[in-house]
Amino acid sequence: MMRAVRIGPVCAPLRPRPLAASLGLSLCLAALGLAALAWGGYPLSAGETWQAATGRGDAVAAMIVLEHRLPRILTAIGAGAALGLAGAMVQTMLRNPLAAPDIIGFVAGANAGALLAALTTGGMIVGGALAGGALTACAVVALAWRGGLDAHRLILVGVGANLTLGATADLLLSFADERTAADMARWLTGTLHARSPEDAALAWAGLALLSPAALWLGFPLGRMALSDDLAAGLGLRLARLRLAVAALAVALVALAVSVAGPLPFVAFVSGPIARRLTRCAGPALAAAALTGATVTLGADLAARMVPTFRLPAGVFAAMAGAPVLVWLLWIEARRRRL
């Protein structure tokens, strides 16, 4: 009746549909990645790109591919995957697709924190993003708390926090001198322009550190999606799990913001898209991470294709994400849950 896969001590049910969706997304991501390596102001053929990437091409091509394009692509994938994971986790936990970290203020909080840290200390960006995200999460939960946590109230409070923190970030930026402000462009809407190998390394190291915890939480999250009473009846310790999910989401968001700024809507759209692709009622975390990476890389590629304006990737992420938001709002309103 159901096949299972066994890898060492791990035994999990084999589900063809999510597997196929993840494979498809991976192929899509790989294709985008290759296109992003070859395409640009200094166009390279597929052969030249390959030679440059393997260190056999001419020096200019190698520098462009290895020091500019590759870090940018790897940062986009890392940040996008982190946002996709965080989004799907929080949406599943709160059983509402609108309860995404970028809608309820976590991203804006991490952004304000990172900005403040950069302005005051000139560094400590990851720490600032973590602190900002965690403080925002605590504040939103505390303000929405009324003998318990209602997802709708949390979303309303979160949207308020989001707007307030966005304005705060603008205000903070206005205190920076002109050169610093230009450096901080990434904290306006999220951009992947001029990412260094260090950014890429940070994104991937953070992801490597955090994703095992996310995969571990995927199992209880699939049960938390039912209802509090059912999940507790099945033996889950909800208070502990919620804390773990929230902490992990804040960390993932802080990581993404540290390397790419507040990319809007990526966390929000990844979960619903992944769930529709996998036809899976659970959190579909792997597919959500791949979706986040694909959306981010796609948005950045689109941003690079409009050379005259130097638009940040966040603008394109917003262009893709805003219609999804409207669509989900419409579905929610039709169900009269809003």
Added chain:
Amino acid sequence: MSQRSMNRLRAEEISVGYPGRTVLDAMSLDIPDGKVTAIVGPNACGKSTLLRALARLIPTQGGRVLLDGRPIEKQRSRQVARRLAILPQSPAAPEGLTVLDLVRRGRTPHQSVLRQWSRADAEAVERALSLAGLEGLSSRMLDTLSGGQRQRAWIAMALAQDPELLLLDEPTTYLDLPRQIELLALIRQLNRDAGLTVAMVLHDVNLAARFADHIVALKDGKVRRQGPPAEVVTAETMQEVFSLPCTVIRDPVHGRPHVIPA
């Protein structure tokens, strides 16, 4: 009472409520082992609250719930869930879940992150689906089922959990009369064959009298009467608990008490 003769699930002087409202005040109750217990009482008298407290879904403000002689909230939640399953009054599931997905989730306390599926899980799920009469519906989306079919899916989920004690909050809601009888007969059969201890909230006192071994009548958060159907289902109790004037006769087929409202 010695440890041996104590019932596996009992409430000792529990006080339970919601912010600003106490529903149960120092209530003590035993769920008799190996029996089918029906909990009856008017709307809002605290039946669901009692069941949720017995299943550690709502904390007690005073007193304690004992499972196998030890306070339930001191035991590992997963270990509790292997012995005790609860089906709440209005369970909810996310959209896009199939019947099979739902019933599989009943296996959660027997699984872990590393071992998410085993042969025992497959067997238990298959058995639960067939007991609930859902074999033909297992790949259907839950939100495309009729209310009664969905109710049976929830029951299958609780059965897949393979518990020794089963708490059900109004399991017969949405079911037509033949299905109600079928479900209650199934529950009694599981009780007789496998020794499953059952406590369920029922609204139909006549069905409770017919299928339960033990009836607990609640009113305003207090146990007014408890005992075998013949002792609890009387005109007097109906008047006291439900304020229902009625005649109680002996049902000529099963010999159980039968309420005929005036």
